[in-house]
Amino acid sequence: MSVLLSGFLVSIFSVASVSFAEPHRFPVRELHRPPLFRHLPDLAVEEIRLNSDCRVVVKIRNNGPGRLPDEVWSVHKPKSAGIYLSIDGRKWGGGTIWGFDGARALQAPGGTAEYISNLTVSGPSTIKVEIDLWNVVAESNKANNIATKTLRCGVLPVLVPTHPVRVIPPLRVIPSVNEDCISFNPATIEVKEIGGNWKIVDGSHWMFDFGSNKAEAEKVFSIIRYYRMNSICYVGRPDPSFTYMLASGSAPAGAFPGEDAISFNPATIEVKEIGGRWKIVDGSHLMFDFGTQKAEAETAFAIIKKYGFRYSCFVGRPDPSFNYMRK
Numbered sequence: 031m032s033v034l035l036s037g038f039l040v041s042i043f044s045v046a047s048v049s050f051a052e053p054h055r056f057p058v059r060e061l062h063r064p065p066l067f068r069h070l071p072d073l074a075v076e077e078i079r080l081n082s083d084c085r086v087v088v089k090i091r092n093n094g095p096g097r098l099p100d101e102v103w104s105v106h107k108p109k110s111a112g113i114y115l116s117i118d119g120r121k122w123g124g125g126t127i128w129g130f131d132g133a134r135a136l137q138a139p140g141g142t143a144e145y146i147s148n149l150t151v152s153g154p155s156t157i158k159v160e161i162d163l164w165n166v167v168a169e170s171n172k173a174n175n176i177a178t179k180t181l182r183c184g185v186l187p188v189l190v191p192t193h194p195v196r197v198i199p200p201l202r203v204i205p206s207v208n209e210d211c212i213s214f215n216p217a218t219i220e221v222k223e224i225g226g227n228w229k230i231v232d233g234s235h236w237m238f239d240f241g242s243n244k245a246e247a248e249k250v251f252s253i254i255r256y257y258r259m260n261s262i263c264y265v266g267r268p269d270p271s272f273t274y275m276l277a278s279g280s281a282p283a284g285a286f287p288g289e290d291a292i293s294f295n296p297a298t299i300e301v302k303e304i305g306g307r308w309k310i311v312d313g314s315h316l317m318f319d320f321g322t323q324k325a326e327a328e329t330a331f332a333i334i335k336k337y338g339f340r341y342s343c344f345v346g347r348p349d350p351s352f353n354y355m356r357k
Contacts, residue, residue: 071097073091075089079181086151088144090142090145091136091140102137110166113127113130114163115157115160116160117208120208122208124210127143155181207336211261214232219255226242228241238351256286266326271319271323272329273353284356291343295312298313299317307320310334337357
């Protein structure tokens with residue numbers, strides 16, 4: 031009996047020894063903080079309309095929740111964030127955000143800004159608006175960057191007085207030339223060597239590249255200052271078939287000393303298809319070649335007529351690094 035009792039007690043203490051042993055320690059699970067999330071802006075087309083001059087006006091909004099980065103205004107280049115317009119399927123051009131929103135109204139969430147274009151509409155026309163065509167700005171939503179609307183400019187009402195009967199004809203709206211221009215400040219441009227190439231720059235905006243030819247860069251710098259040019263304009267971007275410079279919205283006028291210029295008569299120029307390629311010619315003089323782009327040839331033709339250009343000028347022929355047109 032005592033043997034059994036002692037054995038029973040040994041068993042109890044054996045079991046008890048297990049319960050008093052140090053508990054098994056599991057590894058502590060680390061808590062990982064989620065990565066910081068940067069709120070992105072959301073640019074959206076809010077309105078497409080015509081103003082009293084029948085010019086297309088686009089209103090855009092930053093829906094947030096993030097702010098537009100400072101680089102939208104501080105970095106100026108041809109492919110900056112902006113608005114690009116098309117009319118009835120034809121590319122027209124547009125404006126940069128830093129150009130039409132100098133007050134930075136779009137930077138904060140909820141901010142809006144309007145781009146008043148030089149594109150005028152008469153008959154019914156479908157206007158397509160694209161925000162940030164070059165994907166410069168990271169956004170939370172790109173789906174609302176494109177919008178279309180059919181617009182038609184109104185006409186003056188017909189007035190019918192009692193005596194005598196007299197009808198006022200509708201207002202005839204003359205469409206303007208489609209233009210795609212980027213403005214700059216001629217007072218702040220510089221000639222700089224960047225990466226071994228000589229360039230003309232306006233702040234961080236690289237305007238013209240002359241490779242290793244410093245003398246041509248300096249000559250073009252003098253030409254821009256001489257005419258006070260402050261806009262460079264394109265037909266057919268992103269690979270333009272025609273470029274021209276303006277001075278406060280007008281054609282540069284007068285001869286730059288020692289310039290290389292070819293004269294032509296804007297009254298006699300024509301758009302012709304020659305050998306399957308569309309060209310602007312003045313009699314037997316082949317002036318500009320647009321390849322298969324008939325629409326671009328006709329746009330350039332209208333621009334030459336509008337500004338009354340009479341000279342095509344070059345720097346560095348036979349392979350010019352720069353060309354411009356003037357009266």
